[in-house]
Amino acid sequence: MTFIFAHRGSAGTHPENTMEAFVAAEIDGADGIELDVQLTADGEIAVIHDLTVDRTTNGSGYVNELTYSELSKLKANYHSLHFFKKSCRIPSLREVFEWLEANDLLCNIELKNAVNPYRGMEEKVVELVHEYCLERRVLISSFNHKSLVHCKEIAPAIITAPLYNEVLYKPWEYAASLGASGIHPKLKSISDREIIDTMACGIAVRPYTVNKEKDMKRLFAIDCSAIITDYPGKAYRLREQYQ
Structure with missing residues (x-):
């Protein structure tokens, strides 16, 4: 069965990376959620995609220059009031983990450290995973x-997967070189044949961001490991046809 990961929660229908989007994903039948994390000025793990708060909130400035207290006071749905009028906040990763204790969802944590390395982020995230016994x-x-390799060094049991958006030669070999058991390619950067060959080598394939019905059907038909989508409800309904 192809697993469904809700990209930033049910981001197609709710403000991204908010508890409201994660709850909606669970209701819509997702098997897991995908979220992004960064470190605040006071070292908290905040769930937000951009380096700044400008696009998604009523505030401005860089995430790593604001305290979590300051972040939590912002309206995380400020620019999406057209479809969701209830006020939403930027959650912490701890808040999400507390919610996960009440369900069985998987959680794909994307470390947003490709531009800002956020020294110590890997240790903080892994420590929290251990605290809530969410390793599985x-x-x-x-x-x-390089960050993923570091994660494996400090927590060998944790599942890792490189994100990439370019065509990659023999992605299963590259994943293995990182100690990763999966890959998260941009959908257009990988063919059906490569997906099948990668899975045959024991490497899970979870393409992003799969929003079109035709793409969902194509990936369900080849039993792709998982898809990452803004519309978990639509994906869940379409997947029923392939079970």
């Missing part, structure tokens, strides 16, 4: 592949 439900991805 969490997988860590990043465009910073």
